[in-house]
Amino acid sequence: MNLILLKEDDFVSPNHVQLSDRRFMHIRDIHQAESNSTLKVGLINGLIGTATVTHIQSTSITLQIQLNQTPPPPLPVTLLLALPRPKMLKRILQTASTMGVKEIYLINSYRVDKSYWSTPLLAETAIYEQLILGLEQAVDTHLPKVYLRKRFKPFVEDELPSLSQDSRKLVAHPYNTTQCPSSELTKTVLVVGPEGGFIPYEIEKLEAAGFTSFHIGQRILRVETAIPALLSRLFPIL
Amino acid sequence: MNLILLKEDDFVSPNHVQLSDRRFMHIRDIHQAESNSTLKVGLINGLIGTATVTHIQSTSITLQIQLNQTPPPPLPVTLLLALPRPKMLKRILQTASTMGVKEIYLINSYRVDKSYWSTPLLAETAIYEQLILGLEQAVDTHLPKVYLRKRFKPFVEDELPSLSQDSRKLVAHPYNTTQCPSSELTKTVLVVGPEGGFIPYEIEKLEAAGFTSFHIGQRILRVETAIPALLSRLFPIL
Incomplete structure (x- = not known):
């Protein structure tokens, strides 16, 4: 604290x-x-x-x-994250909060186990607790907002276009060959898939919504490692 | 796996x-x-x-x-890490191993609790287990080497100069005002302090050994978050 x-x-x-x-x-x-x-x-x-x-x-x-x-400036990023397994979810919410992410969408994906959506860690108070721990660590006060989106297709088709308008649109996808874009303090929507990655259909849907997939190296990182690595690579300050 | x-x-x-x-x-x-x-x-x-x-x-x-x-190339980094508390140590060893760090020195610091040095997680087999988990995640085979250095001063005075010869010499220190150096695939020794940071005496000793302290932003990150953020910032590939 x-x-x-x-x-x-x-x-x-x-x-x-x-x-x-x-x-x-x-x-x-x-x-x-x-x-x-x-x-x-x-x-x-x-x-x-x-x-x-x-x-x-x-x-x-x-x-x-x-x-x-004044508290430190936020990262200009909206993080779209395939719902991780509960144990990881806690740490990831804390980490995102610590690093200055202010908008987090937990989304569904083919490789998200259905049972993850019923964890008590998704209760509003449980999410709040992790976000507060993250802010206490970072010496920040601005509480991130967390949204749950249990259906991939309607979210990507109906909500994502307006949500990502005027933003860099990026999907971290370790199986892609495009290298990481440059570090810029630009409004960005960053999508991070589940362990095992998005399936091709999901990548196609995201690409159809204007997203570019890229990787940050040959190594497969756990989601909780990938998030700090990605944010640190994409934005010149934290 | x-x-x-x-x-x-x-x-x-x-x-x-x-x-x-x-x-x-x-x-x-x-x-x-x-x-x-x-x-x-x-x-x-x-x-x-x-x-x-x-x-x-x-x-x-x-x-x-x-x-x-062939396995993915290693990161050209030697990581010097103030011994973290046991619970974090496991995850940090895994993360460093996943990210391609091949040389890890766990060092003492004023703010390292003495009890941390007696954790069973420092047994050779326990360290090995975490390193293997990291390699399995990354799809890598080259086992990192982990060295324990329980005394700060003799290590920094007697061993560090030859160990860091011909390397970028960097200390991540959130209380410093120098911004992060550029991303380069250069041989680097990176020092990361304990929760709460190195004390001024320790920073002085490291600076006397040729190290430059820098920060990656205003936010104070937990060590396990700082390591992927730092490695991702300092090296163009992972």
């Missing part, structure tokens, strides 16, 4: 918050904060700043808050 | 291997191989090729092997 993230309803006065959940425990046990200790804080979807500890009680802590810095 | 990795002692004749361990189970249960099925195989530190199933017994499988392709 490189940053303590605050919600509007943590505020007990315009400049004070009271925390009693895992953030309280973290501040008490990991930071070992005392009265007048200062901590880095941020308001979800708002500014970053400093908190000064005013009271430590047995079950809560009160902080005086001053918010005055 | 995108590749079945073979060892010299799996061979029962010049062109046949017999497998009875997790590779046998994987071929039987995941590939659901039958007689005459073909599989991608590679010899550790050797060539890649094709296996044809000749017999499936109840506790083992016999494959006829033809090896004729």
Whole structure:
């Protein structure tokens, strides 16, 4: 937790918050904060700043808050990701959130196991938890949005064209021979397939929607490795 | 397992291997191989090729092997990594192995918890297991070498100069203001610090050894995210 993230309803006065959940425990046990200790804080979807500890009680802590810095800029990317298996999903949501992705579509694909769509990790609160962990790591406040799209064809045909208008349209596809496009701070829609890759039909549908498939090397990466590697390659800053 | 990795002692004749361990189970249960099925195989530190199933017994499988392709080229990098906590160590070794790193030094740093050095995951067999998983993922055969260096100062003063001779000398340090150097297929020694970063003394020692510190953006990445992001940024191919 490189940053303590605050919600509007943590505020007990315009400049004070009271925390009693895992953030309280973290501040008490990991930071070992005392009265007048200062901590880095941020308001979800708002500014970053400093908190000064005013009271430590047995079950809560009160902080005086001053918010005055802007969070890091987002990556200009919309990430379309074939739903990964649950264990990976958690880490991938965290990683994408840490790296500054603000729009994530979890989509279906032939090689996505149907059972993945019923994991409790897709509950709104479970997704929120991973995104927050990612922001805390990155020292960022802007919460990514995550959308679930359980049907590939209607999504690609009906929604993707307007969603990807005016964007670089890219599909990472290790079985393709086109090398990675240049690193640019350009609005981009990046599609990443499932373990085992998209099937030819899916690549055809994406190409019909204007997407170019490319690879970043001969090696097959796990999705959780491919995402940082791709984002780092496609954008000059993180 | 995108590749079945073979060892010299799996061979029962010049062109046949017999497998009875997790590779046998994987071929039987995941590939659901039958007689005459073909599989991608590679010899550790050797060539890649094709296996044809000749017999499936109840506790083992016999494959006829033809090896004729070279594995992907390695990354020209030596990775010096402050020993991560055990849970991360497994994934990081896998990731580095997948991405083509062939020389890994696990080094000490002020912010490495002493207890990390006594994890059973540092046993030679435990490290080997993770490296193999990484190679199986990447479809590579060249086993990385992993060295443990429990003392920072003697390593940096006595061993690092000759080890980094004729190489780009880089330390990833998110608290630095120098931007990432260009992507080049150049012999490189890349140093990655612990969670929380190297302390100033350690950065000074590395700089005294000719290393330049740089960052890849404003965001603080977990080590397991930073490594694919760094390798992908520093080298034009993976």
